[in-house]
Amino acid sequence: EVQLVQSGAEVKKPGESLKISCQGFGYNSTNHWIGWVRHLPGKGLEWMGIIFLNDFDTRYSPSFQGQVTISADKSTKTAFLQWSSLKASDSGMYYCASLGYHEFLTGSPPVPQFYYFLDVWGKGTTVTVSS
Amino acid sequence: DIQMTQSPSSLSASVGDRITITCRPSQTIGRSLNWYQQKPGKAPKLLIFAASNLYSGVTSRFSGSGSGTDFTLTITSLQPEDFATYYCQQSFRTPSITFGQGTRVEIK
Numbered sequence: 759e760v761q762l763v764q765s766g767a768e769v770k771k772p773g774e775s776l777k778i779s780c781q782g783f784g785y786n787s788t789n790h791w792i793g794w795v796r797h798l799p800g801k802g803l804e805w806m807g808i809i810f811l812n813d814f815d816t817r818y819s820p821s822f823q824g825q826v827t828i829s830a831d832k833s834t835k836t837a838f839l840q841w842s843s844l845k846a847s848d849s850g851m852y853y854c855a856s857l858g859y860h861e862f863l864t865g866s867p868p869v870p871q872f873y874y875f876l877d878v879w880g881k882g883t884t885v886t887v888s889s
Numbered sequence: 890d891i892q893m894t895q896s897p898s899s900l901s902a903s904v905g906d907r908i909t910i911t912c913r914p915s916q917t918i919g920r921s922l923n924w925y926q927q928k929p930g931k932a933p934k935l936l937i938f939a940a941s942n943l944y945s946g947v948t949s950r951f952s953g954s955g956s957g958t959d960f961t962l963t964i965t966s967l968q969p970e971d972f973a974t975y976y977c978q979q980s981f982r983t984p985s986i987t988f989g990q991g992t993r994v995e996i997k
Contacts, residue, residue: 791984795933802991803925803933803976808984817985820890853932857984860938873939874983875923879932 760784762880780854782835791857798850895989912977921981
């Protein structure tokens with residue numbers, strides 16, 4: 759069974775740094791994208807960014823570019839989300855999720871079309887930033 | 890960035906009702922639209938992918954339709970376990986994606 763296991767809850771002070779992790783189990787290769795999603799209390803899901811485990815290609819949401827750093831360790835199939843200086847407004851739940859896909863054959867002759875989705879999710883890491 | 894607009898932001902319904910949630914991207918995305926369900930304190934779960942395809946293990950009470958800039962999620966015969974928040978998500982620009990703001994489905 760494929761699963762993503764996230765690191766435990768964190769309590770930090772403003773200005774401190776933090777690195778949380780998301781380790782994949784049951785994956786038979788590193789050809790996977792793992793992304794991060796923020797969920798603040800009372801708010802909706804926010805896409806933060808994503809990393810390809812095999813070559814560390816990383817994409818950030820414009821809202822989070824420069825605010826966080828996403829990295830990975832291919833050998834352990836682990837993705838990381840890092841802050842250099844936390845703010846109280848960073849308090850919330852952070853989920854990792856892997857990008858799956860489904861291939862459809864359409865047209866004549868059949869041409870493959872790929873559709874992507876977040877199919878495997880970690881249970882989330884709660885981050886609390888308070889003085 | 891593709892912006893995703895969901896409506897309504899919340900709705901109240903009764904067990905057995907049929908409800909519809911709408912999602913409109915700011916530009917055409919073909920059928921690259923997914924729907925998720927999230928319950929309080931839990932990770933989201935994938936319900937529908939590629940606009941209308943039911944994900945493995947998801948009850949057929951859920952269905953999706955649409956293409957381009959107009960998509961809907963329909964839940965027929967609402968059950969107590971369906972009261973949750975629902976999000977649409979575009980995958981047209983994969984691996985860069987965006988979520989809608991969510992629709993909270995509450996018990997009337």
